[in-house]
Amino acid sequence: MSAYAEHIKTICSRFDKALEDNNFESVLVYSGQPRVDFLDDNAPPYRVNPLFKYWVPVTESPKSAIFYRKGSQRPTVYLFQARDFWHAPVNVPEEEWQQHVDLKIIDDLSMLTEDLGSDLEQSAFIGEDFAQPVSDWKVKARNPQALIDHLHFHRSIKTQWEVDNLREANRLAAKAHVAAKEAFFAGKSELEIHHAYLGAIDFRESQVPYNSIVALNSHSAILHYDVYDTVPPKQIRSFLIDAGARYRGYCSDITRSYAYEEGFYANLVEAMDKAQQELLSEIKPGVSYYDLHVSMHLKVAQILSDFEFIKGNAQSIYDKGYTSAFMPHGLGHFIGLQVHDVGGFLKDDKGNSYERSERHPFLRLLRDIEVGHVFTIEPGLYVVDQLLEEHKDSADINWEKVDELRPYGGVRIEDSIVVGADGNENLTRDAFKELGAE
Numbered sequence: 346m347s348a349y350a351e352h353i354k355t356i357c358s359r360f361d362k363a364l365e366d367n368n369f370e371s372v373l374v375y376s377g378q379p380r381v382d383f384l385d386d387n388a389p390p391y392r393v394n395p396l397f398k399y400w401v402p403v404t405e406s407p408k409s410a411i412f413y414r415k416g417s418q419r420p421t422v423y424l425f426q427a428r429d430f431w432h433a434p435v436n437v438p439e440e441e442w443q444q445h446v447d448l449k450i451i452d453d454l455s456m457l458t459e460d461l462g463s464d465l466e467q468s469a470f471i472g473e474d475f476a477q478p479v480s481d482w483k484v485k486a487r488n489p490q491a492l493i494d495h496l497h498f499h500r501s502i503k504t505q506w507e508v509d510n511l512r513e514a515n516r517l518a519a520k521a522h523v524a525a526k527e528a529f530f531a532g533k534s535e536l537e538i539h540h541a542y543l544g545a546i547d548f549r550e551s552q553v554p555y556n557s558i559v560a561l562n563s564h565s566a567i568l569h570y571d572v573y574d575t576v577p578p579k580q581i582r583s584f585l586i587d588a589g590a591r592y593r594g595y596c597s598d599i600t601r602s603y604a605y606e607e608g609f610y611a612n613l614v615e616a617m618d619k620a621q622q623e624l625l626s627e628i629k630p631g632v633s634y635y636d637l638h639v640s641m642h643l644k645v646a647q648i649l650s651d652f653e654f655i656k657g658n659a660q661s662i663y664d665k666g667y668t669s670a671f672m673p674h675g676l677g678h679f680i681g682l683q684v685h686d687v688g689g690f691l692k693d694d695k696g697n698s699y700e701r702s703e704r705h706p707f708l709r710l711l712r713d714i715e716v717g718h719v720f721t722i723e724p725g726l727y728v729v730d731q732l733l734e735e736h737k738d739s740a741d742i743n744w745e746k747v748d749e750l751r752p753y754g755g756v757r758i759e760d761s762i763v764v765g766a767d768g769n770e771n772l773t774r775d776a777f778k779e780l781g782a783e
Contacts (some may be wrong), residue, residue: 352506363495364415371414375472378407390551395682398594421447423457494696497687502717514597517590519776521545529584535559536573554596557588565754566727581605583753596684600759610753620644621758634710638676641724642668656741670732675708677721718764727755
C-alpha cells in the first residue's frame with residue numbers, strides 16, 4: 346500500500362471516531378474562498394482550510410469541498426472549476442489521490458447542494474462561512490468545537506505521507522536558505538536577500554507559509570521582523586533568516602544566524618548551535634515538551650554566563666527570571682499543515698486542555714512527546730530593550746556586554762524534528778547535508 350493510501354485510510358479512521366464520539370453521521374469540509382478587503386473588490390492571497398488539504402493535496406481550488414460519511418472509508422471531493430474568462434483555470438494534475446476519492450467537478454455550489462440533498466442537513470460543517478450561499482446552507486452544526494478538538498488532537502501524529510511532504514518542504518527551504526546566505530555575504534540588502542530566497546525555488550511571495558524574517562544587524566532582535574530594508578547597512582555585522590516553504594500544503598520553518606566576520610558574534614552563534622544540538626539529543630517519547638523548554642532556558646542561561654552577560658551560574662540566572670528577558674519566545678511548536686500546527690495544548694481528544702504556563706506564556710506546546718510528533722526546536726538569545734527594562738537596576742547584568750550585542754540584534758537556530766521510537770529524524774539538517782551546506 347502506498348504512503349498516500351495509508352494516509353487517507355488513517356484520516357478516514359480518525360474522522361470515523363471523531364464523528365462517532367460527537368454524534369455526527371457526516372461532515373462537509375469546505376476549502377474556503379477569498380475574502381475581499383474592506384471597501385474593495387480585491388482579495389489577499391487565498392489560504393485553503395487546513396482540514397481540506399489534510400485529505401487531498403489541493404491548495405489552490407477555492408469553493409471546493411469534501412463530504413465524508415462515517416464508516417464509508419471513501420470521501421467525495423467536489424472540485425470547483427469556475428467557468429470564468431477573467432482568471433486562469435485552476436490546474437489540478439492527475440495524481441494518486443484521485444484514485445481514493447469520488448471526484449465530482451462542479452462549476453456552481455448549487456451542484457454540491459443538489460447532489461447532497463438531505464445529507465447536507467445532517468452534516469457537521471467545517472470551514473469559513475462568511476459568504477453566500479455557504480452561510481445560508483442548512484447544516485446540523487457549524488464548526489463544532491468538540492469535533493474540531495478531536496481531529497486536532499490526533500493531527501499531531503503525522504502519517505508517513507505527511508512526513509514525506511514535510512521532508513520535501515525542508516529540502517526546498519534549505520535550498521533557498523543557501524541562496525539567501527550567499528546574498529548576505531555578497532553584501533545585499535534585506536529585500537535583495539528576500540528576492541534571492543524566493544528566486545532559488547521559483548516561489549511567489551504568497552507561496553511561502555509565512556512572512557519570511559530577513560533581518561540584518563539589530564533587526565535580528567525583532568522577533569517577527571518583516572520590513573526588508575532596500576539598502577544594505579553601511580556596516581554589515583549579522584544576519585538572521587527565519588523562512589520556510591510549502592510542499593503539497595505542508596510547511597517548513599527554518600532559522601539560521603550568520604556572522605559577517607569572525608569574533609564575538611560568530612562565537613555566540615556557535616555556542617547557540619551547540620546548545621540546540623544538545624537539546625535535540627534530549628528529545629525522546631514520554632519527555633514533557635515543557636521540561637525541554639526549561640532545559641533550553643538553562644542552556645541559554647549558561648551562554649549568558651559564559652559570555653559574561655550576567656553574573657551567576659545557569660540555575661540562578663534562570664531562577665531570577667533573566668533568561669525570559671533574553672529569550673522570550675517558546676522553544677518551538679508543532680509543524681505540519683500549518684506552520685504553528687494545532688493541538689499543542691490539548692490533553693486528549695475530548696477537548697481538555699493544559700493551562701498556559703504562567704512562567705512561559707508564549708510556549709505553544711505543552712504535551713508529552715510522542716512517536717510521530719513533528720515540531721521545531723528553536724532556542725535564541727536577543728537584546729530586546731523593552732524586556733530588559735524590568736532589570737535596568739540589576740547589578741548582575743553586564744550592561745557593557747549587552748551593548749556589545751545590541752548592534753547584532755540576536756541569534757536563533759531552528760530545526761524541525763520527527764520523533765521516532767528508536768531515534769529522531771532532523772528534517773532540516775538532513776536537507777542542508779544533502780546540499781553539502783552543513
